Amino acid sequence: MPVYQAPLRDYQFILDEMLHIYQQDALKGFDEIDPDLVDAILQGMADFSTEVMLPLNSVGDLQGCKLVDGKVITPEGFDNAYWQFVDNGWPTLTCDPEYGGQGLPEVVGIFATEIQTATNMAFAMYPGLTHGAYAAIHAHGSDALKQKYLSKLVSGEWTGTMNLTESHAGTDLALLRTKAVPVSEGVFAITGEKIFISSGDHQLTDNIVHLVLARLPDAPEGVKGISLFAVPKVLVNNDGSLGAPNTLYASGLEHKMGIHGNSTCVMVFEGALGELVGEPHQGLRAMFTMMNQARLGVGVQGLGVSEIAYQNALAYAKDRLQSRALSGAKSPEKAADPIL
Template sequence: MPSYTAPVNDIQFVLHTLLKASAQDIPGYDELEADFTAAVLEEAGKIASNVIAPLNEVGDKEGCVLENGVVRTPTGFKDAFEQMKEGGWTALDCDPDYGGQGMPVILGTAVGELFSAANQAFTMYQGLTHGAYSAIHAHGTDAQKAKWLPKMVSCEWTGTMNLTEPHCGTDLGLMRTKAVPQEDGSFKVTGQKIFISAGDHDMSDNVIHLVLAKIPGGPDGIKGVSLFIVPKYLVDEDGKVGASNGVSVGKLEEKMGIHGNSTCVMNFDDATGYLLGQEHKGMRAMFTMMNEARLGVAMQGMAQAEAAYQNAVIYAKDRLQGRAVTGTENPDGPADPLIVHPDIRRNLMDQKSFIEGARAFMLWGANLLDKSHRSGDAQAEGLVSLLTPVLKGFLTDKGLEMTVQAQQVYGGHGYIEDSGMSQFVRDARITQIYEGANGVQALDLVGRKLAAEGGKPIMGFFEMIKSFIKENEGDEALKKDFLDPLKAASKDLQAAGMFFMQNGMTNPNAALSGSYDFMHLFGHACLGLMWAQMGLAANEALASGIGDARFYETKLATGCYYMARQLPATALHLARIQSGAEPVMSLPAEAF
């Protein structure tokens, strides 16, 4: 069975050496002292390693079962969920007015990585609840928040989001679920939703569904969509759970991965629902949940890569195969360990350099969310909106790729279920699909986000890189290993943006054909910026003589690898973008 150890030291490095969290002028950040965050992460790491990681394989093999209309979760899930609730982990970054602990998003994201790496399917139950909580918190009335949020914060009641229908996925304007107004101000919701994660289970007393539906007589298409709170069981004025509410599970989906999470077909049959936000403005409310979820999914992709990498390293050090080409390194054994071989080192360095760069990018994204929400920083809001599709698309694409590379270290044993490596691959695969497939993330990035606010956020990003390079160009070691590669990547990104500006209006296909490459080019540039900043932070830490010198030296070597071996991919992506639409669109549809 695979093992998992929380990478507390690396998270602490990002929080304090790189981002200097406790020194930032953001409400609540003064509490994020290194000793405090270390204590939180250590405790979360114990639960991740000792409680939920051992259930990862159990959930994968047992899956969920639908019995008499109720979903039964795998053995041990319910007890583990109770431990999560009792420890307050479901309420870490929720509003204290509703029973939360009020911690910043950055700490909730860091802790979320540990839980997702240990057991993604299990952690999704509270993750979906947090998304539903956020939507109600942002758009609900005071009465709605008082009624629903306290028990969602504690996860006595869990939550979901219901968007997709059998005939419409991304194009939500085609939905057929309807909500008919009632005299008491409620609505009767009727329709079917599919692919609903955590749609039903036996770990909470109620499930609070957020459901997109159309009110008859409203505008056509997406402009006519509204959002409704539809509980599995009705709740009276005193907050007590009562009768069933016309909500049922049609079936459980059989999936490639995340078997421990109940992915349901949900049927709503004249179920009582309550409008959340304004009529016909459902997408505005839903995107509160979606944007948070997309950062969460980015984290899932990176977290699965981390868990897979940890086990690949253990295997590479233990498995004896062949001899090092430069001479025997294990003279007392019949062969040398795998890790002596350059191609295994390349494989592991690909993983390590991606994961550590991705972690910094993810926590920086969470930091920007905190700046936006807690400080009202409009510049941070614009930047994190621009970066959200990059975080989601790039980190999940590369996250899956890294789980495959970790599996490859095992050779044939990685393909055998007993090793547990296949589960990381299968679980990571969904991250590229749900909460907006990655192709849609790329289209959103190029079609909407680049031009947002007249291009102010993307120009701000370029200025951030330019300023960082200018401030540090006198450091020769940093310049050669980090700043020069970053400058080249930034130029590639700017050239790609210029190509879209020059060709996008006259030939939209030219821009959209290059959108996926642009998302990856942008992702590499972001990790390049993270690694350059981490290189500077590690050098400063070494110069101070405080802390673990070997840790900082390892950080520098890992960063140099990314800048030398991975960041040059920006040139490849630029060449693809500049080839335009012709290679992509030349074949007529009937030729496929």
């Protein structure tokens, strides 16, 4: 199994000596942190990731997700690890305390995310997408929508996704065809197909909140006619309890070179009921709140994966024996020198 040691000293240097986050007490959330607290949080994340997430990385890659009888099943051990993650409170770190979050600065969460993605990027994408959905609803949703979804997304009891891409359009969202038709006050029927939906379906949680881009009947052409909708896998009753399954499903799993432990799905919406997030025809603006979270996440993923790759390449170079160093034997007591 690969080795990993979270670069905690690097984090301490960046946070304290470069960013001076402990002197930024005028900023929301920064007035409640100190070096001991942040060090304890990141050490705890490092312990959890190396002990629980890292051993599942190869399991996820080898087993992958499976579509069984119309339902997606994650690799062995992912469900237990996910609920340990939730029970330890990790999804709540940087979320609004009004909805059960800890209110810590996002910069602290970024380092925690790097540790997660270094040890198991496929696993980390489930809470990662959820945090993006939380951010979009928190910034653009109505009070009623926030009350319905945010506490469950913050706690990790439910997960979230973003549904943008369609097979004929790729990244050209001006061409999307998914439709939203009003059915009652504030409720719309969403019909269409989306592809490459990370964490699109799974058995980890009882509900998944899909953020879906679609067009209203009176929508203008192009990106100025796109609206955003919160479409749950399972409908939510007025008292917050779960109701009937919504009319949406994963019709297939995308084939990928890696991150097989994350369920990247083709999602089909057949008149699925959803609610507007933000204003009509302003969906792209609302979705970009989530997209910008995802962009930060992808950058951190690259950093995390490169860190663990470096650490294991270095360990291998110190251990692998082959030939002698050109400047003379470095380990004369051995049959050859380490390739380092």
